Amino acid sequence: MSALIVEGGRPLSGTVRVHGAKNSALPILAAAILAPGTSVIHNCPPLSDVTASLEILRHLGCRVTQEGTTVTVDATAPVRWDVPHALMREMRSSVIFLGAILGRMGEADLSFPGGCELGPRPIDLHLKAIRTLGGEIEERGGRLYCRGALKGREVIFARPSVGATENAMLAAVAAPGTTILCNAAREPEIVDLQGFLTAMGASVRGAGTSMVVIEGGRPLHGGEYTVMGDRIVACTYLAAAAAAGGEVTVTGVDPRHISTVTSVLAEAGCRVVSQRDAVCLSSDAPLFGSRPIHTAPYPGFPTDAQPPLMAALCKGKGTTLFVENIFESRYRHVDELARMGADIRVEGRVAVVCGVPELHGAAVEAADLRGGAALVVAALAAEGRSVITGLKHLDRGYWHLEEALGELGAQITRGGAEEESEPSASVGR
Known part of the structure; x- marks a missing residue:
């Protein structure tokens, strides 16, 4: 069993x-x-989720x-509109192919997606958006x-949904007329998608706001x-530096995109x-407790940043x-953090982190990516x-x-989890 061994x-x-998002x-x-031609996508990290997406494209x-972090996709003549269950189950985001395949091929046949088990993540908003645009969807046998x-x-979303917004954008680009x-x-990732669609000749504006307008059929x-x-x-990386101490500069990121996280780290004493x-x-000092942190859709505090920030605040002072x-x-990481000496109490959607003077090494297992x-x-x-196992989850979102x-x-x-008793060594690239 593969494991990360950390001293x-x-x-x-x-x-x-940072690598590409x-x-x-x-x-x-x-x-x-969507486009009958060749697209070149740079800064595309060779993560396992990306590999699964490339396999879906090949199947179609x-x-x-793929050469390093550059991916070339020639979609001149796709011949299929189905995605096998084995490929869909590799990642939750595979449902994003629904709008694109339907828009290009006029029909699509997909199974329900897989991915991390983080509780119910229904795709009802995806399906409602596609149906609003004229798609007929039959759910049968999974x-x-x-x-x-x-x-x-x-299309009016009952609540902001990143995946449903993206799926609707992909389908609407191929739908003649104006979609709002x-x-x-x-x-920010929706703004990035708009940038690529625009580079393909689509007319999309408003990404980054609550209203996106697409002039489809171009x-x-x-x-x-x-x-x-x-x-x-x-x-x-910033949470790691805050937790371990030291001074780290993280490049390749827009500070505005993570301001809700950096403000908490500053409040904690960084x-x-x-x-x-x-x-x-x-x-260079123990962290302090922060004001209450409520995860929310952007521009609120990102749910994906909650677990690493919680881990950083486990060691220090305050609550x-x-x-x-x-x-x-x-909160599936909470029990594993407790193995390392963290003091965290969970009740439903609420977790209270009480800082402790020290954490100690332990054998733990990742249950999901973050x-x-x-x-x-x-x-x-x-x-x-x-010794951290469950690396298949980490490899979905972190490269090297x-x-x-x-x-x-x-x-x-x-290395292997059996190497737990052997001395560790520093790693360079």
Whole structure:
């Protein structure tokens, strides 16, 4: 069994650049099928979720190559509109292919998606949006059968949903007429998708606000685009530096996208300096408790940053209240943090973190992507050795995590869990 072996208690120092945003790359890859041509996508990290998306594109009949972080998709002649269950179950975001396939092929046949188990994450808003645009959807035997001629219309979301907004954008680009998405999600990744669609010749405006307008049915062509930096990876590195101590500069991220997180870290006692595309954080004293943290859609506090920040606040002084408003099962990392000495009490959607003087190394297992990041943050702050398993979750959203942290001075290696009793060594890239 693969594991990360961390010798904690060492401060971090240096500069690290974040890789491309997983949550931008996935809808952009789905969008590539809309245009009968070749698209080139830069800064596309070779994560397991990205690999799953590329396999879906290949199955549909696209020619796909990947060299480093550049992906080329030739969608000149897709021949299929179905996605097998084995590919859909690899990631939750696979449902994003619904709007793109239906828009290009006129029909789509997909199973319900997989991914991390974070509680109910219904795709009802996705399906309602597609139906509003004229798609006919039949749910049968765990599969979605979709067909119909799409037409631009007004789509009103009952609540902001990133995935549903993106799916509706992808379908609306192929729907003749004007589509207006009301109460749309405002995340930066949606702005990134708009940028790629525009590069393909689509008319999309308003991304980043609650109203997105698409003039659909325009001829599209392949586009070239660079994916934005991953703001959640940036938050993870900053949380690691806050927890372990030291001074770290994270580059390749827009500080405005993570201001709700950096403000909490500053309140907890870190020194934070924002630059044009970088954030520098230094921490040399125990962290303090913060004001209550309520996760919310952007521009609120991101749910994906909650686990690593919680891990950082476990060691220090004071108390912090977390209220998780997005996912019901977002506290699966709490029991594992408790193995390391954390004092966290959970009641429903509320978690109370009471800072403790020390954390200690332990054998822990990641149950989901961001929970795994929380365990890495805590292990870096803990005294002694931690062995973290469940790396398939981490690998969905973090590329070369151990190498990046190793360059900052962390003593972290990837190996078999049986290597727990062997000495660890620093890792460089």
